[in-house]
Amino acid sequence: MTDLQLLGKQAKKAATQLGLLDTKQKNRFLEYMAAAIEENTEEILQANQMDLEQADENEIKEVMKDRLRLTKDRIKEMADGIRHVAQLDDPIGAIEHMWKNEDGLTIGQKRVPIGVIGIIYESRPNVTTDAASLCFKSGNAVILRGGKESFYSNQLLVSILQEALEKNHFSPHAIQFIDDTAHETANEMMQMTDFLDVLIPRGGAGLIKHVKENAKVPVIETGTGNNHIYVDKDGQLDMATDIVANAKAQRPSVCNACETLLIHKEVAAFFLPAMEESLIDLGIELRADERASEYLPSATLATEEDWSTEFLDYILAIKVVDSIDEAITHINHYNTKHSEAIVTDNYFAAQKFLNEVDAAAVYVNASTRFTDGLVFGFGAEIGISTQKLHARGPMGLKALTSTKYIIYGDGQIRE
Incomplete structure (x- = not known):
């Protein structure tokens, strides 16, 4: 069984060492790590094949295996992702505000690392390199606990990153991996208040719910995406067809995919038959309410559960609504505060949607698939926060930092 106390102590010590590195030093280590990933491509593919064979034995769906599968191109993308993080501006040490108060004290707010970050995640190996590089660049030690x-x-990925650090004379404990997939070990990790400053779960609704309910360490909630696209009566239907097809089918197993389509009643008769043909060609199963079913011969009747389900699969729930207000009410009731979109040419409808929909990312005339740290210009992301405290939406380097006040005086005492 993994000695979590030892990992915690090692991480604390490594975090102190990380805090002493300047930006050039951190970037140099990241370049070493990226090169090491590429140099070990064949070994990584072999390890990944073992995971894929295990997935076959466990009868994992193909759409979920796609999240797990690595190729030479994907491994190169992982290495390039680390290099991209090295090129990003370093937030650490930045003075965001500086002012002089009535006592003559000069007060500044300085950006600093959080300390030690724990990450519990499922399925996707690229999270390992994304999380490691972002934490390292932002001066945080990280303890990773991936899924079985x-x-x-x-x-293997963590051992490669650690070896790259060690070869270049830096503590490998800046990036650590819990090699015990038992639930008891995960639960113990959630209680590590002496060592972890924050815990970030990345995965399905079940994992995130379990972490929120059982962790004593502060948690940043990420990931679950029950996302909607609303096609307004003033929307361009050809545009809507392309957006819905992309948001649902381009990669249905990810958290920024669309799960429910809402259509204004005035365009349902024109839009849905054409949309049905496009979605069926993409292999999408349709689950529609009674009004939408009138125009969708292939659809089965949607259940109440469908409106609140993150399918992560080739399934789309469809509902006809009477107004934009009904669409917004439905979205705010069932969504997970992730990504929502409207297709409309009506400026006032667009502004109403942007103002009233409660989500981390709200789109006008674009696919929800764009909610991503790399797309937003943050480099690799640590996750997509669906909560409102500390960070919201794609989390890049700045979201992995805190601040402290620095105060300069010249002998002041408080009367």
């Missing part, structure tokens, strides 16, 4: 689905891939 990608155990062999994650274990």
Whole structure:
């Protein structure tokens, strides 16, 4: 069984060492790590094949295996992602505000690392390199606990990153991996208040719910995406067809995919038959309410559960609404505060949607698939926060920092 106390102590010490590195030093280590990933491509593919074979034995759906699968191109993308993080502006040490108060004290707010970050995640090996590089660049030590689905891939990736650090005379404990996939170990990690400053879960609704309910360490909630697209009566239907097809089918197993389509009643008769043909060609199963079913012969009747389900699969729920107000009410009731979109040419409808929909990312005339740290210009992301405290939306380097006040005086005492 993994000695979590030892990992915690090692991480604390490494975090102190990380805090002494300047930007050039951190970037140099990141370049070493990126090169090491590429140099070990064949070994990574072999480890990933072991995970894929295990997925076959466990009868994991193909759409979920796609999240797990690594290729030479994906491994190169992982290495390039680390290099991209090295090129990003370093937030650490930045003075965001500086002012002089009535006592003559000069007060500044300085950006600093959080300390030690714990990450619990599922399936996707690229999270390992994304999380490691972002934490390292932002001056944080990280303890990673991946899922059993990608155990062999994650274990090897972390060992490669650690070896790259050690070869270049820096503590490998800046990036650590829990090689025990037992639930008891995960639960113990959630209680590590002496060592972890924050815990970030990345995965399905079940994992995130379990972490929120059981962790004593502060949690940043990420990931679950029950996302909607609303096609307004003033929307361009050809545009809407392309947006819905992309948001649902381009990669249905990710958290920024669309799960429910809402259509204004005035365009349902024109839009839905054409949309049905496009979605069926993409292999999408349709689950529609009674009004939408009138125009969708292939659809099955949607249940109440469908409106609140993150399918992560080739399934789309469809509902006809009477107004934009009904669409917004439905979205705010069932969504997970992730990504929502409207297709409309009506400026006032667009502004109403932007103002009233409660989500981390709200789009006008664009696919929800764009909610991503790399797309937003943050480099690799640590996750997409669906809560409102500390960080919201794609979390890049700045979201992995805190601030402290620095105060300069010349002998002041408080009367």
